[in-house]
Amino acid sequence: MSKLKPSTIRIGRRYRANRLDGPYDAVVIGSGIGGLTTAALLSDLGWKVCVLEQHYTAGGYTHSYDRNGYEWDVGVHYIGDVGARTRTRMMFDFLSGGKLKWAAMDDEYDRFYVGDRTYSAIAGKQQFRENLVTRFPAEKSAIDAYLQLLNKVGKAMSAYAMSKLFKPWQRLLAWPYLKLKIPSLLFRNTYEVLSELTKDQDLIAVLCGQWGDMGLPPKKSAFMVHAMIARHYMHGGYYPIGGSWRIAETIIPAIQKTGGEVFTYARVNRILLEDKKVTGLEMSDGHRIDCACVISSAGITNTFSKLLPAESVDKAGYKHLLERVKPSIAHLGVYIGLKETAEQLGLPKTNFWIYPGNDFDAAVERFIDDAQAPFPVVYVSFPSAKDPDYTRRRPGTATIEIVAPAPFEWFEKWKDTSWGKRGDDYEKFKTFLGERLMQCLYEKLPQLNGKVDYYEVSTPLSTDYFCAYQHGELYGLDHDPVRLRQTWLGPRTRFKGLWLTGQDVLTCGVTGAMMAGLLTTSAIIGMRKSTILLKRIFDSAANKQNMTLGR
Ligand SMILES: Cc1cc2nc3c(=O)[nH]c(=O)nc-3n(C[C@H](O)[C@H](O)[C@H](O)COP(=O)(O)OP(=O)(O)OC[C@H]3O[C@@H](n4cnc5c(N)ncnc54)[C@H](O)[C@@H]3O)c2cc1C
Secondary structure: OOOOOOOOOOOOEEOOHHHOOOOOOEEEEOOOHHHHHHHHHHHHOOOOEEEEOOOOOOOHHHOEEEEOOEEEEOOOOOEOOOOOOOHHHHHHHHHHOOOOOEEEOOOEEEEEEEOOEEEEEEOOHHHHHHHHHHHOHHHHHHHHHHHHHHHHHHHHHHHHHHHOOOOHHHHHHHHHHHHHHOOHHHHOEHHHHHHOOOOOHHHHHHHOOOHHHOOOOOOOOEHHHHHHHHHHHOOOOEEEOOOOHHHHHHHHHHHHOOOOEEEEOOOEEEEEEEOOEEEEEEEOOOOEEEOOOEEEOOOHHHHHHHHOOHHHHHHOOOHHHHOOOOEOOOEEEEEEEEOOOHHHHOOOOOEEEEEOOOOHHHHHHHHHHOOOOOOOOEEEEOHHHHOOOHHHHOOOOEEEEEEEEOOHHHHHHHOOOEOOEOOHHHHHHHHHHHHHHHHHHHHHOHHHOOOEEEEEEEOHHHHHHHHOOOOOOOOOEOOOHHHHOOOOOOOEOOOEOEEEOOOOOOOOOHHHHHHHHHHHHHHHHOHHHHHHHHHHHHHOHHHHHOOOOOO
16 A cells, blocks of 8 residues: 555644743643634633644544545534524634634435435425425324424523533532423433334434434434434535634634644643642643643543543542443544546535435444444535535545444454554455445446545544544444433533533534533633623624625
C-alpha cells in the first residue's frame, strides 16, 4: 500500500509547553463541539480558556480532512433545525459570530431503501406527514398519533435537560415537578412505543429509518432519542457551507478574544486531584498545567477510565455507575473522490439509508455474528453536492461518504499497530469490507461505475487514532433507556472543579453536544449569570441579522 499523505486541513494552534500563556480560568480537554461551545461561552463572559486537543486539528468529530485533492467530513453529514430562528440556529450564530452559514439539502433529505421498497423523509411537518400518509393510507391515525408523541417528547426535553443542572439535593426537591414534566415515555424502548401505534412493520421501519443517527436499532434504543432526532430533521437537513471544519474554524476566534487558545497535538495524560479537588492537568509531554477548573469533553470512558486516577474514581463511588453505561457501536467509513462535479454525476442532496429488510435489529445481530452477512445499514452522503462552496475549493471534483456499523472487536487484534502500517491482513479485511460497501453504492447509482478516482476505508481503529475513542465509539455512550436515566451523566462531577460536557452529558449529535456545552457553562457560572448569558445568546443582534437562508 502506498504511504498516505497527511491532511493539510489544520485548525487550531500546535501545542508546545512554551506557547501556553497561563494562568487560565478554565482548561477544556477536547475540542469537539461540546468543548468548543463551553470554551466560547465562558470566553464570552470574560474567562481566559485553554482548549487542549490531542488530534492534529481541532473540532473533534466536526473535523474534516483532505487527501489526493479531495476533502471529506468525518462526523457531520447534516444538521437539522437551522433553517429558521430556532434555538439551535441562534446558538450556532452566537458561537460563530454569524460566520457559519448553512445550505439546505433537497426537500427529500433522507431516502430509505428497505429491501426492494423506497421511502422518503420530506422537509416540513405537514409534508412529512402527507408523504407518510400517501405511502401508508391505512395507517393515517397511527401516523398522527406518532406525531403527537414526538410533540410530547419535544415539550419534555427542556425539563430533561434542565434536570441535568440540578445538584442531587435540588433534584430531590424538584422530583414532583420533574415527574410531571418528564413522562416515562422518554425512557421506553422505541420499538415498543411504535408497535403500540401500528402493526405495520414497514411503517415502523420507515419511522426508524434514521436509527443510524444514534447508533441503536429500534428494539434497543430509547424513544426519547428517536423522537429527538426525528424532530431535529423534520424541517429539513442543512450542511455547513465550506465543510464541517468551518464549525470549529468559526468558533475559535471567540475563545482567542479573551486571551484563550485552542491547542492541537495536545494530549492530556491525567487530571490532577488533591483531596477530591482538581488542581490541574498533566500533558503527555509531562508538562503540568495548574488550573482549578477543568472541563472534560473527552467522553465519559476517557475521563473516568484514562484521565482520572482509578483509586479516586472508585472512592468517589463511580464504579457501579460506570457499569450501567456502555460504549456505542463502532463504524466503517468510506471516503470517495470522483473527477467530475456532483452536478455532472447527478448526485443528490439527499442521504441514502440502505437496509436489507424491515427488521433492523435482526439485521444488526446477524452482521455482528458474521461479517459476511449483509450490512444492516449502509448510509451514503454526498457532501460536495450539499456544499455550494465545494467546487470553488476543489474544482471539477465530487465526493461521497459511506458509513456502516462494525464492531470494534473485529479490529481489536490490530489495536497496538500503527496507523498506516497495520499489516496485510488488516488491509485485506478492510478491502473486503470496503469493496462490499462500494457495491452498495453502485447498485443505487450505477452511473458511478468507472467514475471513482480514489477511495479509502476507515475502521474503528482510525476513530480511536484520530478522535481518541478507545472502542471506536460512533456516538460516545450507547443511547439505551438505562443510559438516559442516569442522573449522574451531567455537567457536575463528584470532584470539585471538574466538569463534564459533550455528547455523553445530554445526547449525541452536533446539536446535542453543543447544547451540553451550554448546560455545562450554566452549571459552572450559576443560575443568575446563566440568565444573562441566555438572554445574550437568544436575543443577540447577530441572530437577528443572520436569518437569510437557502430553503
Ligand atoms: C460517522 C459519524 C457521522 C455523524 N454524523 C452526524 C451528523 O450528520 N449530524 C450530527 O449532528 N451529528 C453527527 N455525528 C455525531 C456528532 O459528530 C457527535 O455527536 C458530536 O460531534 C460529538 O461532539 P463532542 O464534543 O461530544 O465529542 P468529539 O467531537 O468526539 O470531541 C471530543 C474530543 O476530545 C479529544 N480528546 C479525547 N481524549 C483527549 C485527551 N486525552 N487529550 C486531549 N484531547 C482529547 C478527541 O480527540 C476529540 O477531538 C456523527 C458522528 C460520526 C462518528
